[in-house]
Amino acid sequence: MAGLLAVAVGLVVFTVMAFLRSSPPTVDFASGHQPGAPVDLTLQTVGSIGFGIHPTWVSYLTKSPSGRWVHTTLWDVPAHTRINVTVDQYDGGSPLRNQQFGQVVGTIGSRATLNGKSFSVINANNGNGVAHTFAIPTLGISVPLYANNGNDNLCAVAPCTFKSPHNIVKFSFMSPGPGQYPWQCFLPCGLGYLYGNGGPMQTVGYMDGFLKVVA
Amino acid sequence: MSTDETHHFRRMIAVWIVLAVVIDLVFYFAVGPHMPPGDMTSSASGQQRDFNILLLAALPVTLAVWVYWAYALIVWRGSRAGATEPEGGPKARGHLGIQIGWIATTTVIVLGLFVFGVIELIVPAGAGGGEGPVAIWTPTSHDVLPVQVIGQQWEFTYRYPTFGGFESRQLMLPTDTTIEFHVTSLDVIHDFWAYQLGVKADANPSTDNIAYTTTRQLGSFTVRCDELCGLWHGAMYNYGRVVPKSQFFAWAQGTERQNAANTKNLPPFSYTYVPDANGANGGYYPDNKDQYSKVETYGAKDPGN
Numbered sequence: 001m002a003g004l005l006a007v008a009v010g011l012v013v014f015t016v017m018a019f020l021r022s023s024p025p026t027v028d029f030a031s032g033h034q035p036g037a038p039v040d041l042t043l044q045t046v047g048s049i050g051f052g053i054h055p056t057w058v059s060y061l062t063k064s065p066s067g068r069w070v071h072t073t074l075w076d077v078p079a080h081t082r083i084n085v086t087v088d089q090y091d092g093g094s095p096l097r098n099q100q101f102g103q104v105v106g107t108i109g110s111r112a113t114l115n116g117k118s119f120s121v122i123n124a125n126n127g128n129g130v131a132h133t134f135a136i137p138t139l140g141i142s143v144p145l146y147a148n149n150g151n152d153n154l155c156a157v158a159p160c161t162f163k164s165p166h167n168i169v170k171f172s173f174m175s176p177g178p179g180q181y182p183w184q185c186f187l188p189c190g191l192g193y194l195y196g197n198g199g200p201m202q203t204v205g206y207m208d209g210f211l212k213v214v215a
Numbered sequence: 216m217s218t219d220e221t222h223h224f225r226r227m228i229a230v231w232i233v234l235a236v237v238i239d240l241v242f243y244f245a246v247g248p249h250m251p252p253g254d255m256t257s258s259a260s261g262q263q264r265d266f267n268i269l270l271l272a273a274l275p276v277t278l279a280v281w282v283y284w285a286y287a288l289i290v291w292r293g294s295r296a297g298a299t300e301p302e303g304g305p306k307a308r309g310h311l312g313i314q315i316g317w318i319a320t321t322t323v324i325v326l327g328l329f330v331f332g333v334i335e336l337i338v339p340a341g342a343g344g345g346e347g348p349v350a351i352w353t354p355t356s357h358d359v360l361p362v363q364v365i366g367q368q369w370e371f372t373y374r375y376p377t378f379g380g381f382e383s384r385q386l387m388l389p390t391d392t393t394i395e396f397h398v399t400s401l402d403v404i405h406d407f408w409a410y411q412l413g414v415k416a417d418a419n420p421s422t423d424n425i426a427y428t429t430t431r432q433l434g435s436f437t438v439r440c441d442e443l444c445g446l447w448h449g450a451m452y453n454y455g456r457v458v459p460k461s462q463f464f465a466w467a468q469g470t471e472r473q474n475a476a477n478t479k480n481l482p483p484f485s486y487t488y489v490p491d492a493n494g495a496n497g498g499y500y501p502d503n504k505d506q507y508s509k510v511e512t513y514g515a516k517d518p519g520n
Contacts, residue, residue: 098372137370138453182450201446
């Protein structure tokens with residue numbers, strides 16, 4: 001009896017620890033990086049990931065240096081380096097919870113480009129609204145990602161391709177010194193959760209991640 | 216109490232009084248000025264004074280225990296030649312003077328601290344705490360700068376109604392000015408804790424929580440969320456600055472101009488915002504056909520039309 005109990009407790013502990021230690025993979029942009037050269041970070045946002053344990057969840061994906069789309073929001077980048085970010089945005093949108101995040105801040109020149117056109121503010125109450133934001137609060141970086149028309153036939157299974165309606169947002173910022181910097185979306189896009197703030201909004205690998213800056 | 220016991224008691228009291236005076240003086244002059252949260256604002260210096268007073272009261276009590284312990288260890292240790300066994304058991308009970316003295320002393324200390332704490336919570340300019348939407352204490356000064364603190368997962372932003380209602384991620388304050396914080400939230404419960412300012416107020420959705428302080432010193436301060444609010448609660452912090460008035464006005468007017476393109480898109484300044492008033496209608500993707508109600512926009516023009 002005691003043996004069975006010990007096995008049961010061991011299984012519970014193992015399961016809990018396995019859950020707690022589980023983490024999306026980290027895409028490494030730091031190894032082999034030439035000092036002074038910029039890092040190109042390409043992401044995509046999709047309205048529903050279409051696979052895994054939460055197929056309906058909205059998510060970011062990351063393109064690895066080898067060109068493969070990886071379902072993760074964790075990146076290793078070198079310190080004090082220009083990071084050129086390209087976001088292929090495939091999702092529909094809504095107004096922002098706080099229009100303050102419609103402003104581009106913290107990027108080089110405090111600007112970004114939307115489909116090649118420079119901008120510094122998006123009014124999320126107009127047009128297609130904003131799909132998501134890319135924000136690293138501790139670094140003062142925030143960029144709104146203009147949405148696609150929700151009535152269009154939007155991509156619902158990642159990774160999406162340019163055959164689906166999309167917007168391309170580009171911007172650059174300088175990575176700081178070594179450390180881990182959490183980043184997130186500021187638009188409550190957790191469809192089906194209270195005030196949209198649950199689910200993917202609270203989960204690393206979907207709408208939250210770490211910019212892991214290495215020396 | 217026997218003559219011998221009275222002798223021991225008087226010696227302990229004498230030692231305790233001397234040490235208590237010394238340790239209180241040392242604490243007051245050497246440690247007191249450095250006690251947190253400092254004296255950057257009226258509320259911070261008030262809290263520092265409160266901590267000092269409480270510790271000035273607590274140190275002699277602690278010392279009394281230590282003196283008794285040390286005295287017993289030295290004077291009544293078993294190996295000491297001629298040491299008499301102190302009387303205990305039934306003989307130690309029933310001393311009315313000691314009983315009354317003990318009860319009276321502890322009662323005075325506890326009730327005194329209780330009354331002091333209650334008074335200090337609100338009387339000295341609100342003590343830097345959130346006073347709710349109808350502040351119990353209000354400043355007499357007419358030179359008050361309102362600053363709105365907006366909590367959202369996971370960043371505080373700040374709105375300055377005096378300067379066109381612009382919103383910023385930076386919290387800048389002028390020195391020698393009474394600040395009227397209006398603390399609210401757009402989603403869950405946060406807590407605005409400006410540590411060095413001695414200001415701490417809950418940020419509740421649809422609630423205007425008012426807190427006052429008066430800036431006294433220049434410098435930077437830390438703002439943290441002090442209410443577990445989700446995944447990045449631990450990263451929900453930033454830094455603010457108290458700057459000279461001229462520098463503050465230059466910053467405020469500059470930021471007002473710089474943010475003008477976005478300020479016009481913000482909802483009209485209000486002490487609280489329901490989620491829809493700031494755009495996010497519950498986080499569900501709209502079909503871009505629903506009309507905004509007047510409640511959602513506080514009577515402002517429908518941003519969708």
